[in-house]
Amino acid sequence: MTETAVTTKRRSHALALPNILTYGRCVAVPVVAGLLIESSEDWARWTALGVYTAAAVTDFLDGYLARAWQQQSPIGRMLDPIADKLLVAATILAVVANQTLVGWTLWAAIIILCREILVSGLREYLAELKVRLPVSTIAKWKTAFQLVSLGFFIAGPAGEAVLPGAVKIGSAMLWVAAVLTLYTGADYMQAAFAHFGEDDAS
Numbered sequence: 034m035t036e037t038a039v040t041t042k043r044r045s046h047a048l049a050l051p052n053i054l055t056y057g058r059c060v061a062v063p064v065v066a067g068l069l070i071e072s073s074e075d076w077a078r079w080t081a082l083g084v085y086t087a088a089a090v091t092d093f094l095d096g097y098l099a100r101a102w103q104q105q106s107p108i109g110r111m112l113d114p115i116a117d118k119l120l121v122a123a124t125i126l127a128v129v130a131n132q133t134l135v136g137w138t139l140w141a142a143i144i145i146l147c148r149e150i151l152v153s154g155l156r157e158y159l160a161e162l163k164v165r166l167p168v169s170t171i172a173k174w175k176t177a178f179q180l181v182s183l184g185f186f187i188a189g190p191a192g193e194a195v196l197p198g199a200v201k202i203g204s205a206m207l208w209v210a211a212v213l214t215l216y217t218g219a220d221y222m223q224a225a226f227a228h229f230g231e232d233d234a235s
Contacts, residue, residue: 047108051098054091058116061088062123065187069127075191082187088120089180114156117176118149124183133189138204141211145179148218155225169220175213182206 061084068081095113125142128134134142159165185192185203192199 047106049106051095052106052108052112054095054098055112055116058088058091058095058120059112061085062116062119065120066123066127069124069187070130073131075194078187078189078191082184082192085120085124085184085187089184092117092120092176092180114153118153121179121183122146122149124187128183128186128189131189133186133200134204134207138207141204141207144211145207145214148214151218152221155221159225169217171213171220172217175210175217178206178210178213182210 065081065085065088068077068084071077092113125134125146129139129142182203182205185199185206188195188199196202
């Protein structure tokens with residue numbers, strides 16, 4: 034295969050629909066955060082929730098379509114978890130900044146953020162050893178609870194008018210996500226532990 038053909042193939046993978054959805058999720062991050070931080074009006078919260086929901090849906094769609102259409106690529110594997118973590122981290126910071134997420138639930142958010150940083154570090158370390166760290170089923174449930182709970186916080190007071198206790202529901206779900214976060218974090222650490230020191234041995 035010529036160099037031109039390889040370049041064309043890489044470009045086609047980069048512009049495949051699954052990757053475009055991932056790019057869109059990255060673009061949604063500052064939009065959601067900006068709406069939540071710059072305005073406390075109901076319209077801003079509902080708009081942020083709409084953008085956030087669309088971004089969360091792409092989290093499922095991009096991976097599903099990449100597998101179904103056999104369009105998996107290195108750039109997609111790299112960007113997908115980054116986009117997920119950016120969306121979660123920015124949303125948590127935004128709802129803390131506008132004081133929707135307060136009190137003891139802040140500890141749930143801290144646990145989640147610390148775990149995301151830990152797992153990112155583990156993945157980077159293991160990538161150098163050519164070892165993949167697959168996503169477990171429980172981790173997928175953790176992500177689901179996490180994403181849905183943050184949706185309640187985004188709606189905030191506007192959501193309370195439609196569903197009284199919406200923020201409390203979000204808090205409960207975020208704590209469930211935090212517990213699952215601790216479990217999966219320990220699980221990933223155990224899986225990675227077997228490979229610690231392999232770079233030194235080589």
